[in-house]
Amino acid sequence: MIIREIHVTPVAFRDPPLLNAAGVHEPWALRTIVEVVTDEGLTGLGETYGDLGHLGKVRECAQALVGLDVHAMNAMYARVAATVGDVVTDLHGLTGVATKEKSVDRVFAAFEVACLDIRGKAAGVPVVDLLGGRARDAVEYSAYLFYKWAGHPGDEPDRFGTALDPAGIVEQAALLIKEYGFTSIKLKGGVHPPDEEIAAIKALHEAFPGVPLRLDPNAAWTVATSIRVGRELDGMLQYLEDPTPDISGMAEVAASVPMPLATNMCVVTPGHLPPAIAAGAIGVLLLDHHYWGGLVRSSHVASLCETFGLSLSMHSNSHLGISLAAMTHLAAATPNLTFACDTHTPWQNGQDVIAPGALRFVDGAVPVPTAPGLGVELDRDALARMHEQYERCGIVARDDTTYMQRFDPTFSATRPRW
Numbered sequence: 001m002i003i004r005e006i007h008v009t010p011v012a013f014r015d016p017p018l019l020n021a022a023g024v025h026e027p028w029a030l031r032t033i034v035e036v037v038t039d040e041g042l043t044g045l046g047e048t049y050g051d052l053g054h055l056g057k058v059r060e061c062a063q064a065l066v067g068l069d070v071h072a073m074n075a076m077y078a079r080v081a082a083t084v085g086d087v088v089t090d091l092h093g094l095t096g097v098a099t100k101e102k103s104v105d106r107v108f109a110a111f112e113v114a115c116l117d118i119r120g121k122a123a124g125v126p127v128v129d130l131l132g133g134r135a136r137d138a139v140e141y142s143a144y145l146f147y148k149w150a151g152h153p154g155d156e157p158d159r160f161g162t163a164l165d166p167a168g169i170v171e172q173a174a175l176l177i178k179e180y181g182f183t184s185i186k187l188k189g190g191v192h193p194p195d196e197e198i199a200a201i202k203a204l205h206e207a208f209p210g211v212p213l214r215l216d217p218n219a220a221w222t223v224a225t226s227i228r229v230g231r232e233l234d235g236m237l238q239y240l241e242d243p244t245p246d247i248s249g250m251a252e253v254a255a256s257v258p259m260p261l262a263t264n265m266c267v268v269t270p271g272h273l274p275p276a277i278a279a280g281a282i283g284v285l286l287l288d289h290h291y292w293g294g295l296v297r298s299s300h301v302a303s304l305c306e307t308f309g310l311s312l313s314m315h316s317n318s319h320l321g322i323s324l325a326a327m328t329h330l331a332a333a334t335p336n337l338t339f340a341c342d343t344h345t346p347w348q349n350g351q352d353v354i355a356p357g358a359l360r361f362v363d364g365a366v367p368v369p370t371a372p373g374l375g376v377e378l379d380r381d382a383l384a385r386m387h388e389q390y391e392r393c394g395i396v397a398r399d400d401t402t403y404m405q406r407f408d409p410t411f412s413a414t415r416p417r418w
């Protein structure tokens with residue numbers, strides 16, 4: 001099964017004004033869709049970030065990988081590493097430091113997923129079976145709440161409405177739970193002073209008794225603030241995600257708060273695991289195959305976490321259905337991934353590049369696709385339409401901070417802020 005050609009298509013889709021510690025989401029989110037085609041005519045799909053620097057490297061690698069067998073993952077990784085070189089492509093700052101290794105893993109992942117899709121199709125089995133088989137039949141996701149404006153300035157309000165205080169956050173949770181059946185909740189924090197976010201968690205705790213809650217301020221707090229918030233939310237949080245920057249800061253907080261700390265910021269590449277484990281900085285790692293080098297490498301990281309007693313959840317950025325399928329196969333094949341995963345799916349509001357029907361939410365969980373490969377098919381009309389949107393939207397790299405500064409010139413994304 002030799003790779004004959006690879007198509008790389010950047011796409012854009014509407015994104016609501018979701019607030020975070022870096023600023024606010026722009027009106028369009030970007031992704032890149034990768035199609036790997038073999039000499040036998042099988043096609044595999046991958047999805048990755050859409051930022052221009054990253055897209056350029058994906059395009060270069062697409063040429064470098066032609067001629068390889070879809071099983072030759074080590075050769076493929078070596079070619080991607082040689083092609084990406086020393087360029088660092090991860091600059092939005094919400095998934096921790098950008099390193100050379102992480103940039104290679106980010107590019108490789110899209111091709112790896114596409115090759116697994118092909119291998120599953122050739123063998124007549126779903127990708128989950130190539131990763132060790134199902135540990136569960138459906139993968140739970142959490143309601144991922146964001147503070148948000150009613151709409152982008154100058155646009156009509158979107159259907160999700162305003163959420164800038166505890167009442168708005170509770171209302172948003174009720175809507176997402178009603179529509180998707182989620183059974184756990186994550187609030188993206190780092191937007192308002194910590195006391196306001198404490199009040200939002202208390203309101204959620206009261207409105208949804210027994211529902212596991214998480215708060216993620218993306219390292220917006222000092223160590224002292226993190227300890228204060230952690231203690232104040234004793235008994236209310238399943239975990240506290242990235243309260244403060246760096247492994248050393250997280251370790252200090254972890255030693256003084258009652259709940260486990262989780263991260264997708266201070267441990268984002270294999271080299272971070274030994275110091276974080278030695279320092280006792282985290283209890284939960286949020287895996288994300290998009291920057292941990294694909295599904296197989298993420299499975300290896302999951303095994304390491306089991307050995308060292310770390311629990312697992314899964315991180316998400318704005319994404320489409322190919323990513324949701326890949327995340328679902330990986331989570332289904334990872335027995336020790338016991339926390340509900342993050343997903344931005346509700347915020348894409350039905351926009352997708354895949355044909356409808358393959359993925360659905362039942363009681364907050366996505367049943368693992370049973371068709372061969374990832375189990376999703378490209379909707380070519382949608383792909384063309386979303387590519388045209390990419391061409392027209394005028395955004396080439398995610399920049400929440402600059403967009404926020406258009407409306408609030410005093411905004412600074414410096415972390416820690418409080």
Ligand SMILES: O=C([O-])C(=O)C[C@H](O)[C@@H](O)C(=O)[O-]
Nearest residue numbers: 020094216264315316317318
């Ligand atoms: O868990 C996280 O840190 C994230 O999901 C980072 C994301 O970029 C999120 O903050 C967002 O989309 O605004």
Ligand SMILES: [Mg+2]
Nearest residue numbers: 216241242264
């Ligand atoms: Mg996070």
